[in-house]
Amino acid sequence: MTTAVLSSTAPEMPFLALSGISKRFGGTVALDAIEWSVERGEVHCLVGENGSGKSTLIKILAGVHAPDTGGTISVEGVPYAALTPHQAKSLGIQVIFQDLSLFPNLTVLENIAIDLELGSPFRPPPQHAMRQAAQEALARLEADLPLDARVGTLPVAQRQIVAICRGLAVNARVLFMDEPTSSLTRHEVELLLETVRRLKAQGVAVVFVSHRLEEVVEIAERVTVLRDGRKVGTFAAAEVNDHRLAELMTGETIEHTVNARVLAERHPTLEVRHATREGEFEDVSLVLHQGEILGLIGLLGAGRTELALALFGMTPLESGEIRLDGAPLRLRSNQDAITAGIAYVSEDRLSLGLNLRQSIAENISISVLDRLGNSLGLVAPRRRNELATSWVTRLGIRAANVGAPVQTLSGGNQQRVVLSKWLATGPKVLILDSPTVGVDIKNKQGIYDVVRELAAQGVAILLISDEVPEVYFHCDRVLHMRGGRIAGEFVPGTANEHALSEALYA
Amino acid sequence: MPRAFSVVFGRTETALAAAILIAAVILSLSSPYFLTLPNFVNLIEAYSVTTVLAAGVFVVLVSGGIDISFAATASATQYLAAYLATSYGFPAVPALALAAALGVAMGSINALLTYYLRVVSIIVTIATSSIYYALLIYLTNATEIYNLPDWWSNRFAFVRYVTASDDVVKITLPIVVMVAAVVLTQYLMAHTRIGRQVYALGGNPEAASRIGINVLGVQLLAYGYLGFLAAVAGFIQAGRVHQAVPTAMAGQELNVLAVAILGGASLVGGIGSMGGVVLGVLFLAMLQNGLNLLGVSPYFFGVVIGLAILISISMTGYAEKHARRRHVARAS
Numbered sequence: 058m059t060t061a062v063l064s065s066t067a068p069e070m071p072f073l074a075l076s077g078i079s080k081r082f083g084g085t086v087a088l089d090a091i092e093w094s095v096e097r098g099e100v101h102c103l104v105g106e107n108g109s110g111k112s113t114l115i116k117i118l119a120g121v122h123a124p125d126t127g128g129t130i131s132v133e134g135v136p137y138a139a140l141t142p143h144q145a146k147s148l149g150i151q152v153i154f155q156d157l158s159l160f161p162n163l164t165v166l167e168n169i170a171i172d173l174e175l176g177s178p179f180r181p182p183p184q185h186a187m188r189q190a191a192q193e194a195l196a197r198l199e200a201d202l203p204l205d206a207r208v209g210t211l212p213v214a215q216r217q218i219v220a221i222c223r224g225l226a227v228n229a230r231v232l233f234m235d236e237p238t239s240s241l242t243r244h245e246v247e248l249l250l251e252t253v254r255r256l257k258a259q260g261v262a263v264v265f266v267s268h269r270l271e272e273v274v275e276i277a278e279r280v281t282v283l284r285d286g287r288k289v290g291t292f293a294a295a296e297v298n299d300h301r302l303a304e305l306m307t308g309e310t311i312e313h314t315v316n317a318r319v320l321a322e323r324h325p326t327l328e329v330r331h332a333t334r335e336g337e338f339e340d341v342s343l344v345l346h347q348g349e350i351l352g353l354i355g356l357l358g359a360g361r362t363e364l365a366l367a368l369f370g371m372t373p374l375e376s377g378e379i380r381l382d383g384a385p386l387r388l389r390s391n392q393d394a395i396t397a398g399i400a401y402v403s404e405d406r407l408s409l410g411l412n413l414r415q416s417i418a419e420n421i422s423i424s425v426l427d428r429l430g431n432s433l434g435l436v437a438p439r440r441r442n443e444l445a446t447s448w449v450t451r452l453g454i455r456a457a458n459v460g461a462p463v464q465t466l467s468g469g470n471q472q473r474v475v476l477s478k479w480l481a482t483g484p485k486v487l488i489l490d491s492p493t494v495g496v497d498i499k500n501k502q503g504i505y506d507v508v509r510e511l512a513a514q515g516v517a518i519l520l521i522s523d524e525v526p527e528v529y530f531h532c533d534r535v536l537h538m539r540g541g542r543i544a545g546e547f548v549p550g551t552a553n554e555h556a557l558s559e560a561l562y563a
Numbered sequence: 564m565p566r567a568f569s570v571v572f573g574r575t576e577t578a579l580a581a582a583i584l585i586a587a588v589i590l591s592l593s594s595p596y597f598l599t600l601p602n603f604v605n606l607i608e609a610y611s612v613t614t615v616l617a618a619g620v621f622v623v624l625v626s627g628g629i630d631i632s633f634a635a636t637a638s639a640t641q642y643l644a645a646y647l648a649t650s651y652g653f654p655a656v657p658a659l660a661l662a663a664a665l666g667v668a669m670g671s672i673n674a675l676l677t678y679y680l681r682v683v684s685i686i687v688t689i690a691t692s693s694i695y696y697a698l699l700i701y702l703t704n705a706t707e708i709y710n711l712p713d714w715w716s717n718r719f720a721f722v723r724y725v726t727a728s729d730d731v732v733k734i735t736l737p738i739v740v741m742v743a744a745v746v747l748t749q750y751l752m753a754h755t756r757i758g759r760q761v762y763a764l765g766g767n768p769e770a771a772s773r774i775g776i777n778v779l780g781v782q783l784l785a786y787g788y789l790g791f792l793a794a795v796a797g798f799i800q801a802g803r804v805h806q807a808v809p810t811a812m813a814g815q816e817l818n819v820l821a822v823a824i825l826g827g828a829s830l831v832g833g834i835g836s837m838g839g840v841v842l843g844v845l846f847l848a849m850l851q852n853g854l855n856l857l858g859v860s861p862y863f864f865g866v867v868i869g870l871a872i873l874i875s876i877s878m879t880g881y882a883e884k885h886a887r888r889r890h891v892a893r894a895s
Contacts, residue, residue, distance in 0.1 A: 175756070178756050178760070180756060182756050
C-alpha cells in the first residue's frame with residue numbers, strides 16, 4: 058500500500074474514519090482525541106458507560122455538535138472538519154436515536170418518506186414517489202408493514218423497522234442505532250438481527266451503540282470501547298465476552314457473587330393473593346418476607362410497574378387481596394400505603410421521584426413533614442436539615458450541603474436522595490422500580506450496598522428490573538412476570554443466570 | 564375510498580357526526596322551524612366568524628401550540644381597516660391588505676416569542692393578548708367607529724332565493740368567505756408539504772427538528788396564518804354589525820377553542836382535521852339554535868358549551884386509557 062492512494066475507490070479505505078476528534082463542553086472533556094473507523098457493510102458495536110462519550114460521538118457524526126478544531130472526519134477519504142446535519146444525511150450517515158424519532162400521528166408511509174415532504178413547502182407532497190420510496194425501503198428489509206397504518210398503533214419492534222426504512226429511504230450508508238434492543242423481546246431481537254444481516258449484505262454498515270451486548274455481539278465484527286471520553290480500544294468481537302467488556306468499560310475488575318439467602322421461614326411481611334386488574338396483571342400471588350430482597354423481572358409491558366402501582370395504592374385492585382403483617386390491607390390511595398408502611402421508588406426518578414429544583418433537605422423531608430412539625434404544624438428548617446444530614450451521611454450522598462438543589466447532583470446521588478425520602482418514613486416494604494436505570498456500573502454497586510443494608514435491618518424489598526444480572530446477583534428469590542402473570546420463580550444459585558435469561562427473552 | 568374517509572373523519576369526527584344527527588332529529592321533532600332552509604342559512608351566517616377563527620386555531624393546535632390572542636388580533640386588524648377607511652378614505656383593497664398584514668405580523672410575534680423564549684405558547688399568547696388589547700384601547704381611547712363605508716357594511720347577497728313560505732334566503736359575503744377559509748385550510752393542511760410538516764411538528768417536535776424540518780418556519784406559518792384568518796374574521800364581523808368596536812371580539816376565545824377541540828383537534832398537537840372542526844361548529848351552532856327555539860335562556864348556553872367540551876375530552880381520554888390497557892395485555 059502506498060500513501061499516495063487517496064482515491065475514494067481504494068478498497069482498503071474505510072467508509073468512515075475519525076482522526077483526533079475531541080469535544081469539550083465548558084470545562085468538561087467529553088471526547089479526547091478519538092481515532093476510529095467504520096468499514097463498508099460492517100457491523101460494529103460502540104460500548105461505554107453513561108458519560109463515556111458515546112452520545113457525544115454520535116451527535117458529532119450526525120452533525121448535531123461540531124467537534125473541537127484539529128480533528129477530521131473522513132467519509133470515503135474526503136476529510137471534513139465538522140459536519141452539518143444536512144451534510145451528514147447526504148453523505149449517508151443516519152442515526153436512529155433510542156426514542157426512534159418517529160411521528161406517532163402519521164402513517165408508516167409518511168414516516169418513511171418524510172424527507173420527500175421537506176422543501177417546496179406549498180407544493181403537494183409527491184404521493185407517488187413517497188409510496189414508491191416507502192415500498193422500496195420495506196422491500197429491502199423484506200418487511201411487510203401496512204403503509205397506511207398510524208405508527209403510534211404499531212408495536213415497538215415494527216416502529217424500529219419504520220425508523221430503519223426512513224434511513225434507507227435517504228440512502229443510508231452507515232446506520233447508528235442507539236440502544237436498539239432495550240425494549241425488544243428475544244424473538245424481536247432475532248428479527249432485528251436478521252434485518253441487520255440484510256443491510257450488511259447490501260453494503261450498509263450498522264453501528265450498535267449500547268451498554269447491553271449479549272444479543273448484538275454475536276453478529277458484530279468489531280467492538281469499540283469508550284471510557285471517560287477516551288477510546289480504550291477496538292477489539293475483534295470474538296475476542297471479548299460480557300465480563301471482559303464490563304471490565305474494559307469501567308476499568309475495574311467487578312466481582313459477581315450470588316447473594317441469595319433462604320428466608321422462607323421468616324415472617325411474611327407482604328402477601329398478595331390473586332391480584333387482578335384487567336389488561337394490566339392477572340391472578341398475581343406472591344409472598345415477601347421480612348428482610349427479603351425479592352426480584353420481579355419482566356420485559357417492558359409485562360405488567361410489573363402496573364403491579365407495583367397497585368401495591369402502592371395508586372390504582373385499585375379489581376379482585377384479589379393484599380395482606381400486610383397478616384392483616385388484610387385496603388388501599389384507597391397511596392396515602393394509605395405510606396401510612397401502612399409501603400414505600401415506592403419510581404422508575405423515572407427524575408420526573409416522578411424528585412423536585413429537582415428544590416434542595417436535598419426539602420426533598421428528603423417532604424414525605425415526613427407532619428412528623429417534623431411543631432405543635433403549630435410548622436417545620437423548623439433546623440430539624441429538616443438534621444434529618445437530611447443524617448441520611449446524607451448514612452447513604453454516602455456526595456453533595457456540598459443539604460441546601461444544594463437536587464439537580465446539581467449526579468444520577469447516582471439523586472437516586473440515593475429518592476431512597477432517603479422513602480426511608481425517612483420508616484417503611485416495612487420498599488418497592489424499587491428499576492432503581493439503576495441510567496446509573497453506571499460503579500454507582501450501581503453503591504445502590505446495591507444500600508439495598509442490602511436495608512434488608513439486613515428487616516425491610517422487605519421488592520426489586521423490579523428488566524436486567525437479569527441485577528436480580529440474579531442481588532436478590533434472594535426472583536419472580537418472572539410475563540403478560541401480566543407470574544410465569545415462574547427462580548432461586549439464584551439453584552437456577553443459573555442463563556436459565557433466567559432464556560425464560561425472560563423466550 | 565375507506566381510506567379517504569378515515570383521513571377526513573377520524574373516530575372523534577364519526578362520534579360527532581352521530582351526535583349531530585341525533586340532535587338534528589330531536590330538534591326537528593320539537594320545533595317545526597328548526598329544519599327549514601332560512602333557519603339553516605341564518606345559522607351558518609351567525610357562525611361564520613367563529614368558523615373562520617376556528618380554522619386558524621385548528622392549524623396552531625395541530626402544530627402543538629395554542630393561541631388565545633386571536634380575538635385581540637381580530638379586533639385590532641378590524642379597527643385598523645375601519646380607521647383607514649373612514650378617516651383617510653382608503654378603498655377596500657389597500658385597507659384590507661394592510662389589516663391582513665397586521666394580522667400576520669401579530670401572529671408572527673407569537674411564533675417568534677414561543678420559539679425564542681422556549682415558553683409554552685399559552686403563556687406567551689395570554690401575555691400578547693393582554694398587550695394587544697390594552698394597546699388597542701389605549702391608542703383608540705375605546706372610540707367606536709360607526710360610519711363604515713358602503714363597500715363594507717352593505718349586505719351583499721351572492722345568491723338570493725325566496726322560499727315557498729315567502730322567506731328570503733341570502734348567501735352573503737360572510738358565508739362565502741367562511742367556505743373559502745375552510746377550503747383553503749383543508750388544502751393547506753392535507754395537500755401541501757408544509758401542512759404535513761405542521762402535523763409532523765405537532766406529533767413529535769424533537770424528531771421534527773432532527774429530520775431537518777424548519778421548526779421556526781412551520782410555527783411562523785401556523786401563527787401567521789391564524790393572524791391572517793383573524794383579520795378576515797374581524798372584517799366580516801364588523802360588516803355584520805356595521806361598526807368596529809375595539810372590544811368587539813372579546814370573549815370569543817372560548818367558543819372558538821371549544822369548536823376546534825370538539826372537532827377532534829388535540830391540545831397536545833398533531834391530531835385533528837378541518838372536517839372535524841366544521842362538524843364541531845355545526846354541533847355547537849345546532850345546540851345553541853335548538854335551545855333558542857325551545858325558549859331556553861341564552862345565559863344557559865355557556866353551561867352547554869362547557870359540558871360538551873368535558874364530555875368530548877373525557878371520551879377521548881377514556882378511549883386512550885383503554886387503548887393503553889389493551890396494549891399492555893397484547894404485549895404478552
